[in-house]
Each structure stands twice: as C-alpha cells, then as structure tokens.
Amino acid sequence: MENTNVTTGINFILLGLFNYTETHLFLFSMVLMTFLTSLMGNAFMIMLIYVDPRLHTPMYFLLSQLSLMDMMLVLTIVPKMAANYLRHTRSISPTGCGAQIVLLLTLGGGECFLLAAMAYDRYVAICHPLRYPILMNQKLCLHMTAGSWLLGGVDGLMQAGATLSFPYCHSREINHFFCEAPSLVRLTCANTMIFEFFMYVCCILMLLIPLSLILASYSLILAAVFRMQSNEARKKAFATCSSHLAVVGLFYGTSMFIYMRPKSYHSVGHDKVVSAFYTILTPVFNPLIYSVRNIEVKGACRKWLEKHFKS
Numbered sequence: 001m002e003n004t005n006v007t008t009g010i011n012f013i014l015l016g017l018f019n020y021t022e023t024h025l026f027l028f029s030m031v032l033m034t035f036l037t038s039l040m041g042n043a044f045m046i047m048l049i050y051v052d053p054r055l056h057t058p059m060y061f062l063l064s065q066l067s068l069m070d071m072m073l074v075l076t077i078v079p080k081m082a083a084n085y086l087r088h089t090r091s092i093s094p095t096g097c098g099a100q101i102v103l104l105l106t107l108g109g110g111e112c113f114l115l116a117a118m119a120y121d122r123y124v125a126i127c128h129p130l131r132y133p134i135l136m137n138q139k140l141c142l143h144m145t146a147g148s149w150l151l152g153g154v155d156g157l158m159q160a161g162a163t164l165s166f167p168y169c170h171s172r173e174i175n176h177f178f179c180e181a182p183s184l185v186r187l188t189c190a191n192t193m194i195f196e197f198f199m200y201v202c203c204i205l206m207l208l209i210p211l212s213l214i215l216a217s218y219s220l221i222l223a224a225v226f227r228m229q230s231n232e233a234r235k236k237a238f239a240t241c242s243s244h245l246a247v248v249g250l251f252y253g254t255s256m257f258i259y260m261r262p263k264s265y266h267s268v269g270h271d272k273v274v275s276a277f278y279t280i281l282t283p284v285f286n287p288l289i290y291s292v293r294n295i296e297v298k299g300a301c302r303k304w305l306e307k308h309f310k311s
Contacts, residue, residue, distance in 0.1 A: 011091040012168075012184075017177035017272060018085060024089040028085060031276075034284050036077040042067035042289035045297075052300040058141040059125070062118045063290060064245075065145050065269065069107045070283035076103040076180045077279045093094040094164060099180035101160040102277070103154075104180065108255060109206045110152030115248050116210035122244060126237050127224045155206055158198060166190050170268065176272055178279070182258065183271070203256075211252055218245065246289050254278035 018024035019032075029211040049055045051065045077100070084090055092100075125137045163181045166188035181199065184193050218241065225237045257274050291297050 003054060011172070012097050012179065013090045013094050013173045014084060014177060015093055015173055015175045016085060016090060017081065017276060029282060031078065032082060034280055035074055038074050039071060041284060042071045044291070045287045048297070048300050049305060052303065055300055056294060058136045058138070059118070061120050061141055062114060062121060062145065066114055066118070066286060069111050070102065073107045073279060074283050076100055076107070077135055081177045092179065097184070098160050098164050100179040101181055103157040105156035105159055106152040107150070108152065109155040110148045111251060112206050112210045113148035113151055114145070114249065116213045117148060118244055121212040122241055123217040123221055126221050142288035151204055155202055159202065162195055166192065176275070180275060207252065207256055214248055236295070241303065243289050247286055250282045250285060251278065254282065296298070
C-alpha cells in the first residue's frame with residue numbers, strides 16, 4: 001500500500017507519472033530501462049568520438065556535445081523521479097525544484113542552439129566543401145559550443161529565478177513528475193501575465209530563431225544536393241542530413257508543444273506524456289539515429305568492437 005506521508009512544509013509535492021498498479025509498475029520498469037539505455041548509448045557515442053581519430057571533426061565534436069547534453073538531461077529528471085517512486089514519497093525541496101528548472105532549460109536551450117550549429121556545419125560541408133577547414137575551424141566550433149551552453153544557462157537562470165520568486169499561497173502540489181516552469185506557474189496566486197509573456201518571448205528566441213536558421217541551412221543544402229552529379233555524393237549527403245533532421249524534428253516538435261501553446265490549450269495529462277517523450281525518450285533516440293544512419297559512426301563502432309572483442 002502506498003505511503004501517503006509527504007513533506008508538506010515548504011516543499012513542493014510532485015504527484016508523479018505512475019501509480020502503484022501492475023501496469024504502472026511495468027511502465028516504470030520500462031522507463032528505467034530506457035534511462036539506462038540512454039546513458040549507455042550516449043556515453044558510448046562520446047567515447048567512440050573521443051577514441052577514433054576519423055571522428056575528430058567539428059561535426060562529431062558537436063555530436064559529442066549533443067550526447068553530453070542528453071545524458072545530463074535524463075540524469076536531471078529520472079533519478080529523482082525513480083527515488084520518489086521507490087521510496088513512496090513525493091516531496092522535492094524548492095532548491096531541488098529550482099535546480100531541475102535551471103538544468104532543464106539550460107540543456108534544452110543549449111540543445112536548440114547546438115542543433116543550429118550542427119545545421120550550419122552540414123551547410124558548409126555540403127555547399128562549400130573546399131572552404132570547410134576555414135569556415136568551420138576548431139576555434140569557431142568551440143565558440144559555437146560555448147555559446148550554446150552560455151545562452152541556455154542564462155535562459156535557465158532567469159526563468160528559474162522568476163518562477164520561484166512568485167508566492168505559492170495555495171496548493172504546492174505539482175501535477176507532474178519533475179519541476180517544469182509552466183507547471184509551477186499554475187500554482188501561483190499572483191498575476192503571472194507579464195511573466196508568461198516574458199516566457200513566451202524567451203521561447204521564441206530559444207526555439208524559433210535557431211529553428212529558422214536550421215530551416216534556412218537545409219533549404220540551401222537541399223538545393224545543393226539536387227545539383228550534384230554523383231549519386232553516391234547525393235546518398236551520403238542525404239544520409240547525414242536526414243539523421244540531423246530526424247533529431248531536430250523530435251526535439252523541436254515536443255519542445256514547442258510544451259512551451260509555445262496558449263495557456264488555455266494546456267492539458268496536464270498531455271503535457272506529462274509529451275514531457276516524458278522529450279526528457280526520457282528523445283535522448284535515447286539520438287545515438288540510435290546517428291549510429292544507424294551514419295556510415296562513419298557505424299565504421300568506427302565496428303572497428304572498436306573488432307579491437308576489443310575479437311576472438
């Protein structure tokens with residue numbers, strides 16, 4: 001029987017994603033398996049890029065940063081959710097709640113700009129291959145990566161600080177499995193109209209601007225691919241770009257569903273499902289998409305397996 005004692009004091013109460021029925025226990029087990037698969041898959045991708053000299057290029061450096069962000073994202077959400085579920089408790093301190101919001105928005109915002117940087121990398125590689133070492137040099141690559149982390153961090157700190165500054169004078173029960181800014185805003189007893197407008201503007205900056213750059217890059221790439229004479233070159237370009245576009249579609253689709261819909265269209269049940277998708281499932285898809293669709297990654301993986309498991 002579920003222990004209903006929760007810390008009410010000044011803590012928030014996470015109502016969670018699962019109950020204690022057999023079906024939900026099975027789903028919880030699947031989430032843990034997905035969590036472990038995501039950690040191992042992204043860690044393996046980072047290790048592979050680090051050890052294989054053929055993958056020491058800007059494209060794969062950016063991919064290793066994407067894997068790092070995905071690892072940190074699932075570590076921000078799943079361990080606390082699992083600990084609460086297994087201990088039959090639901091509380092989370094304001095500090096823990098703020099940390100989740102900061103990390104979630106830092107990683108999510110950083111990933112927005114990192115995906116835009118990856119799109120620019122593919123644009124230069126396909127449209128200006130001879131100038132690639134100049135236009136996409138190591139210094140620029142490091143600057144774009146650092147900028148992605150910085151912009152995400154600034155967004156996270158601003159939104160977390162503003163969200164937790166509101167008075168929560170009624171229920172402190174968050175109908176979610178982690179602290180997400182839109183879920184906390186629903187609990188405040190203050191007028192949040194200005195903050196919601198501010199959050200909407202941040203979402204436009206963090207989502208629509210990088211997405212516009214990505215779409216512009218791939219429009220130019222598509223035009224260049226259709227002008228290619230070699231079928232082999234076309235296939236390689238499509239294979240590389242389709243992997244990136246699949247990741248972009250998964251990430252941006254779910255993020256925009258959560259953060260850019262009008263408040264009146266929000267449904268708690270739908271929000272929790274979509275949040276589970278982009279915080280738990282999407283990070284496990286990224287290494288799979290890049291390993292299955294990318295010839296160089298498959299070759300590096302085969303070489304590593306032969307080296308370490310050759311009989």
